[in-house]
Amino acid sequence: MLVKLQTLYKLGISNLVRVGLYRLGLKTGLHPVLKISDEVIAGPFFDAVKLKIPKGAIARKEWQNGKAYFFGKEIEQSSTIPNWFENPTKSGALAQSEKPWWQISDFNSQVGDIKTVWEASRFDWLIAMAQRAAIGDENELKRLNDWLADWARNNPPYMGANWKCGQEASIRVLHLALAAQILEQVGSANPQLQALVKLHLKRIAPTMAYAIGQSNNHGTSEAAALFVGGSWLQLLGDRDGEKWAKLGRKWLEERSQTLIEKDGSFSQYSVTYHRMMLDTYSFVKFWQRKNDLPSFSDEMSRRLVFAMHWLVQMCDEKSGDAPNIGANDGVHILNFAGADYRDFRPSIQFAAKMFSDRYCYKKAGSYDQPLKWLGLEKSTQALSKISSCSFVDGGYHVLRNKIAVVYMRYPVFKFRPSHADALHCDLWVGGKNILRDGGTYSYNSSFEDIAYFSGTRSHNTIEFDDKDQMPRLSRFLFGRWLKASLIVSPNDVGKDGRGVSALAKYTIKNGASHERFISLKNENLFECIDTIDGNFEKGVLRWRLAKGNWKLKNNVLSLGNISITVSSDTPFDRLEVVKGCESRHYLQKNEVDVLEVEVSEPAQITTIVGF
Numbered sequence: 001m002l003v004k005l006q007t008l009y010k011l012g013i014s015n016l017v018r019v020g021l022y023r024l025g026l027k028t029g030l031h032p033v034l035k036i037s038d039e040v041i042a043g044p045f046f047d048a049v050k051l052k053i054p055k056g057a058i059a060r061k062e063w064q065n066g067k068a069y070f071f072g073k074e075i076e077q078s079s080t081i082p083n084w085f086e087n088p089t090k091s092g093a094l095a096q097s098e099k100p101w102w103q104i105s106d107f108n109s110q111v112g113d114i115k116t117v118w119e120a121s122r123f124d125w126l127i128a129m130a131q132r133a134a135i136g137d138e139n140e141l142k143r144l145n146d147w148l149a150d151w152a153r154n155n156p157p158y159m160g161a162n163w164k165c166g167q168e169a170s171i172r173v174l175h176l177a178l179a180a181q182i183l184e185q186v187g188s189a190n191p192q193l194q195a196l197v198k199l200h201l202k203r204i205a206p207t208m209a210y211a212i213g214q215s216n217n218h219g220t221s222e223a224a225a226l227f228v229g230g231s232w233l234q235l236l237g238d239r240d241g242e243k244w245a246k247l248g249r250k251w252l253e254e255r256s257q258t259l260i261e262k263d264g265s266f267s268q269y270s271v272t273y274h275r276m277m278l279d280t281y282s283f284v285k286f287w288q289r290k291n292d293l294p295s296f297s298d299e300m301s302r303r304l305v306f307a308m309h310w311l312v313q314m315c316d317e318k319s320g321d322a323p324n325i326g327a328n329d330g331v332h333i334l335n336f337a338g339a340d341y342r343d344f345r346p347s348i349q350f351a352a353k354m355f356s357d358r359y360c361y362k363k364a365g366s367y368d369q370p371l372k373w374l375g376l377e378k379s380t381q382a383l384s385k386i387s388s389c390s391f392v393d394g395g396y397h398v399l400r401n402k403i404a405v406v407y408m409r410y411p412v413f414k415f416r417p418s419h420a421d422a423l424h425c426d427l428w429v430g431g432k433n434i435l436r437d438g439g440t441y442s443y444n445s446s447f448e449d450i451a452y453f454s455g456t457r458s459h460n461t462i463e464f465d466d467k468d469q470m471p472r473l474s475r476f477l478f479g480r481w482l483k484a485s486l487i488v489s490p491n492d493v494g495k496d497g498r499g500v501s502a503l504a505k506y507t508i509k510n511g512a513s514h515e516r517f518i519s520l521k522n523e524n525l526f527e528c529i530d531t532i533d534g535n536f537e538k539g540v541l542r543w544r545l546a547k548g549n550w551k552l553k554n555n556v557l558s559l560g561n562i563s564i565t566v567s568s569d570t571p572f573d574r575l576e577v578v579k580g581c582e583s584r585h586y587l588q589k590n591e592v593d594v595l596e597v598e599v600s601e602p603a604q605i606t607t608i609v610g611f
Helices: 001-011 013-028 114-118 126-134 138-154 165-183 191-213 217-235 240-259 272-292 299-313 347-357 366-373 447-456
Strands: 067-072 073-076 389-391 397-399 406-408 427-428 432-435 462-464 472-474 487-488 500-507 514-523 525-534 538-543 551-553 557-558 561-567 574-585 588-599 604-609
Touching: 001 013, 001 472, 013 191, 013 272, 067 126, 126 165, 165 191, 165 217, 165 272, 191 217, 191 240, 217 240, 217 272, 272 299, 272 557, 299 389, 347 366, 389 462, 397 500, 397 514, 406 514, 447 574, 447 604, 462 472, 462 500, 514 551, 514 557, 538 574, 538 604, 561 588
Parallel strands: none
Antiparallel strands: 067 073, 389 397, 397 406, 406 427, 427 432, 462 538, 487 500, 500 514, 514 525, 525 604, 538 588, 551 557, 557 561, 561 604, 574 588
């Protein structure tokens, strides 16, 4: 009980009050959101126009020929227009459509993961269709209007599962605005489109306090929708838009300075959620400039510059991929490029233009598509060259040389941790993720899956006595948040003839301690020294491996020119390759090899990876 109370306190009293009042208001029937109502809007929502397509703009190819695009992967659709309440991954599973949204449960075993229902209602398809319509495909304009009309007819205001989440409504608003920008109809939006945007803002605004109480991207997304949608209505002469635009602006400013640390780290300790936040703010910045709206504060811009640099450090320039660190629910909004879901470069290029007026990638590529579609000139100046660093507010070491990059997570939790991943290490060599994170898989799976993917077993670190590094209090909440007792950054250590190195250490209350020293030695050697001590009966070091035919011989594991050698100052109880799981995309998992090294007493374990 004491651990739970301490954890609730760390979540923030004001946040608990916001969430508590929201839930009490729904339960008693007194919450203002229960008083709103509106009419079903009939289309068409976008008008036919002749456009001058920006040079180099390429339309996305997804959402055609019976294929849907869920969580970054194509799937088969059961009908021409989606069933807006169907879980396509579970035969016959349908979410409720005839009840008010507040009467529908968050978790329903018959439906499965509600995110599979929400995905089509995020309107990602609208962007792809709008792009194809913009380059002259008249059938796509009719098709997107048909889909929007069908959605509006089957999702009457505030009825059914697709109205349950304010963030889902916000994503729809942002995609409607982006589609209007692509089709050059922002200033000439027809009454039906205006009404569709307005009924969404009426849903979002009353529950803004609940979104703020989450201390995550709900607040940034919903603030963005209120600002973009409200200012849009205001530009079109709707006086109601002003109050929503002001509310959105207020929280965009506040969230940027609360959730984004001074070093650019974001509150959710997640690469994909960081991208979502950054894409949201990039589009907000574009919208503000495009429509000659008052500028945001210098401090907000500074935070976003650092947030952009954070993602630059995390992204592999060659592949566009990034470490699978933190929670990952498959989110990818405002997707201009049609690039692979795990390609983070379009978001970086867009943000670099918006917040620094620079480019990150000089050579032309799909990552330039956000600029092409928004009519933005590519900058002539490059971002500063990146090097080894530490993000001390977020808890990340980054070591670099000409060939490899090493990332290490260390615990400095100001916000709720979603994974027990203290001192996890990722190793990238020549753009390939050799030592990797397990991912997330699903928020609504079996307890075993949730415990595995968010737990210590799914990360490249030490697990003591078959337990997570922090006790699990509920599905999404860990207690006794760890805090590093020793941190040495590469900036402190510098180059000493052994390459570049860094260190971090934590101690579990009344238990074991783990100190990890990492070093990139020369150009082709990674060294990791794990020192474990204290009260434990079993310590297991795991290295989660890239796909391949790994061979283990005499404590040396090899794949091509990659070799992994493990030694210890005390005898191993076990050293073997076992099977584990990883999830690179939401709701998809596959088997991977995992090197496990077990000891039963304090030890110093040295891992050397040659490449």
